[in-house]
Amino acid sequence: MDYATLISRLCLLSAPLWIALIGRRLYYLARYFQLEGYERARFWRWYLRTRRERRFTALSAAILLAINLLAILPASLLSAKYAEAALLLFGIVALSMLVFWLRMPRDPQTKQPFKRTPRAMRLLITALLLGAALPLYYHGMLILNSSANYAYDLPLLVIASASSGAVPLLLAPLLLPLANALLFPYEESRRRYFMRKAAQTLRGSGATVIAITGSYGKTSTKHYLHHILNGRFRTYMTPKSYNTLMGISRVVNDEFARDPYYDYFIAEADAYFVGENAAICRLVGPKIGVVMSVGPMHLERLGSMENIIKAQYEIIQALPPDGVGFFNGDDPHVLAMAERGYPQTRIVISQKGAPCARFEALDVRFSAEGTAFTVRDNASGATCELFMPLYGETNVTNALMAIAVAAHLGMPFDEIAPRVATLQPAEHRLVRHQLPDGTVILDDAYSANPVGTKAALDVLALHKGSRRRIVISAGMFELGEQAEAANRALGAHMAATATDIILIGAHQTAAVREGALAAGFPPERLRTVANLEEATAYYRSILQPGDALLMLTDLPDTYAV
Known part of the structure; x- marks a missing residue:
C-alpha cells in the first residue's frame, strides 16, 4: 500500500470519529438549550457567560488555526517528503482529536437532566445532520476521487480532512438554534394541534377552571387550594411546576384526559413574556383568576416591572364578566389590579389590614411547630381559629388565598379548618x-x-x-x-x-x-x-x-x- 492510499484511508477513518465528537458536543449543549426554553438569545447568553464554554471555544479555535497554519509552510520544508509530512500531520490531528475529547466541557452538576422528548430528539438529530454535513461531504468526495490525485497534496488533504470536522465542532453552539429555526414550521403545527386537543378536552370535561399566577407563591397556593377543595370536591391541579402553555397542554392531553370528570381544574400560569398568560387563558378558559404577587422574578426575560404587571393582569382580563378575581391586597401592585374594577366580583385577601379586604388573617403567631392565626370573613363576620404545620409569612398569604377561594366556592370555615391543619408544603418550599x-x-x-x-x-x-x-x-x-x-x-x-x-x-x-x-x-x-x-x-x-x-x-x- 502506497503512502497516498494509506493517508487517504486514515482520513476516511477519522470521519466517523469527528462526527462522534460533534454528536457528543451537541448532546451536551442540547440540555442547556432545553433548559433555556429553546430560546436562542437566552442560550447564547448562557454560552457567553459560562467560563468553561469560553475556554473550550478558545482551545478549539487555537487548534483549528494551528492546523491550518501548517498549510502555508514553505514548500521547501516538505519537498520530497510530502508523504512523511502528511503522516506527521495526521498524528498531530489525531492528538488534537484526543484533546477535544478530553477537554470537552462536562456538566458540573445535573439537577435537571436532558429530557429526551420527541421535540428534543428531533432537534438533536437535525443539528447532528447539519454538523455532520461538512465531514460527510468532504470525505465522500475523497472516496469518489482516486487517492492518486492527492499524491502531491497529501499534507493539504490531511489539513482539509481535519478542518471539515473541527469547524462544525467549533460552531456547535450555532447548530442547535439553526436546527430549531429549520424545525419551527413543523413544531408550530404540532404545538397548535396539541393545544386545540387540550382545549377541547377541558371544555368537554365541564370542570370549572381556576387560574393562579404571580411572581411567587403560586405553586404553594395551588397545592393548598387543591388539598382544601378535595375535602368536598373532585379537584385536579397541574402537577409540579407545569405552568407554561405547552406544559399545561401536555398535562391535559396525557393525564387529565384519562379521567376528565372533575369539579375543578387548578392551573398554575407563569409568564416569560407579555401575552403568555393570555395564551394560557385561551387554552384553559378560567372562570376564577388568582393573582398572588408582583416581583422582579423573570425580570431579565420580561424586561421591566411594567411588563411583569401587564403579564400577571392578563389572567384577570381573560375572565368572563361573571367571573371572579382574587387579589393579594398586601401587594400594592396586585391591589392596584383589583382597583381597576374588573370583573364585577373581586375578592381581596390580606394579613396586613388592607381596608378593602374581604378575608383577613389576624393575630398571626409563628413558632417552630407551625403557624396559628384567625381568619375572618369581613362580609359575614364569621371567624375561625386555624393552625397549620407551615412556616413563614408568605405561607400565611398563600393559605389565606386558598381559604378564600374555598369559602367562595361554598366550603364553611369549620370544614376548611381540618383541611388547613393537614396542609403540607410543596416540594423544596420551606x-x-x-x-x-x-x-x-x-x-x-x-x-x-x-x-x-x-x-x-x-x-x-x-x-x-x-x-x-x-x-x-x-x-x-x-x-x-x-x-x-x-x-x-x-x-x-x-x-x-x-x-x-x-x-x-x-x-x-x-x-x-x-x-x-x-x-x-x-x-x-x-x-x-x-x-x-x-x-x-x-x-x-x-x-x-x-x-x-x-x-x-x-x-x-x-x-x-
Missing part, C-alpha cells in the same frame, strides 16, 4: 425536617425571590434554641438590574438571622457576600464553595446535634461554572 438528635433541616431550595428568601430566614431565626443557625445559598437569579441590590439585601438579612453562611459560587454570590460582611457578619463564619456537592460535604463535616440548617435557594444548572 419544608421542615427534625432529626432524632434535634437537628432541624429547613429545605427552601426553590425560594429564589426577595420575599420568599426573607420569609425563610425569618423562620430560621425562630430556632433561637439551636446551637447554630446555618444557611446555604446560591443567591437569587433572573432579577435583572435589581439583582445586585436584592442580593446585597439578602446577605444583610443572613447576617441578622444566621450564625454561619455557606455560599455556592463565588461569582454569582459576590453581592450576597458583600451584603453580609457590610452588615458586620464575621468573615471567618462565611465560606464560599464551588458547587452544591462541595457545600453538602462541608456542612456535613460541621453539622452537630441541635443545629438548624436552612437550604436557601439552589444553583440552577445554567449558572453552574
Whole structure:
C-alpha cells in the first residue's frame, strides 16, 4: 500500500470519529438549550457567560488555526517528503482529536437532566445532520476521487480532512438554534394541534377552571387550594411546576384526559413574556383568576416591572364578566389590579389590614411547630381559629388565598379548618425536617425571590434554641438590574438571622457576600464553595446535634461554572 492510499484511508477513518465528537458536543449543549426554553438569545447568553464554554471555544479555535497554519509552510520544508509530512500531520490531528475529547466541557452538576422528548430528539438529530454535513461531504468526495490525485497534496488533504470536522465542532453552539429555526414550521403545527386537543378536552370535561399566577407563591397556593377543595370536591391541579402553555397542554392531553370528570381544574400560569398568560387563558378558559404577587422574578426575560404587571393582569382580563378575581391586597401592585374594577366580583385577601379586604388573617403567631392565626370573613363576620404545620409569612398569604377561594366556592370555615391543619408544603418550599438528635433541616431550595428568601430566614431565626443557625445559598437569579441590590439585601438579612453562611459560587454570590460582611457578619463564619456537592460535604463535616440548617435557594444548572 502506497503512502497516498494509506493517508487517504486514515482520513476516511477519522470521519466517523469527528462526527462522534460533534454528536457528543451537541448532546451536551442540547440540555442547556432545553433548559433555556429553546430560546436562542437566552442560550447564547448562557454560552457567553459560562467560563468553561469560553475556554473550550478558545482551545478549539487555537487548534483549528494551528492546523491550518501548517498549510502555508514553505514548500521547501516538505519537498520530497510530502508523504512523511502528511503522516506527521495526521498524528498531530489525531492528538488534537484526543484533546477535544478530553477537554470537552462536562456538566458540573445535573439537577435537571436532558429530557429526551420527541421535540428534543428531533432537534438533536437535525443539528447532528447539519454538523455532520461538512465531514460527510468532504470525505465522500475523497472516496469518489482516486487517492492518486492527492499524491502531491497529501499534507493539504490531511489539513482539509481535519478542518471539515473541527469547524462544525467549533460552531456547535450555532447548530442547535439553526436546527430549531429549520424545525419551527413543523413544531408550530404540532404545538397548535396539541393545544386545540387540550382545549377541547377541558371544555368537554365541564370542570370549572381556576387560574393562579404571580411572581411567587403560586405553586404553594395551588397545592393548598387543591388539598382544601378535595375535602368536598373532585379537584385536579397541574402537577409540579407545569405552568407554561405547552406544559399545561401536555398535562391535559396525557393525564387529565384519562379521567376528565372533575369539579375543578387548578392551573398554575407563569409568564416569560407579555401575552403568555393570555395564551394560557385561551387554552384553559378560567372562570376564577388568582393573582398572588408582583416581583422582579423573570425580570431579565420580561424586561421591566411594567411588563411583569401587564403579564400577571392578563389572567384577570381573560375572565368572563361573571367571573371572579382574587387579589393579594398586601401587594400594592396586585391591589392596584383589583382597583381597576374588573370583573364585577373581586375578592381581596390580606394579613396586613388592607381596608378593602374581604378575608383577613389576624393575630398571626409563628413558632417552630407551625403557624396559628384567625381568619375572618369581613362580609359575614364569621371567624375561625386555624393552625397549620407551615412556616413563614408568605405561607400565611398563600393559605389565606386558598381559604378564600374555598369559602367562595361554598366550603364553611369549620370544614376548611381540618383541611388547613393537614396542609403540607410543596416540594423544596420551606419544608421542615427534625432529626432524632434535634437537628432541624429547613429545605427552601426553590425560594429564589426577595420575599420568599426573607420569609425563610425569618423562620430560621425562630430556632433561637439551636446551637447554630446555618444557611446555604446560591443567591437569587433572573432579577435583572435589581439583582445586585436584592442580593446585597439578602446577605444583610443572613447576617441578622444566621450564625454561619455557606455560599455556592463565588461569582454569582459576590453581592450576597458583600451584603453580609457590610452588615458586620464575621468573615471567618462565611465560606464560599464551588458547587452544591462541595457545600453538602462541608456542612456535613460541621453539622452537630441541635443545629438548624436552612437550604436557601439552589444553583440552577445554567449558572453552574
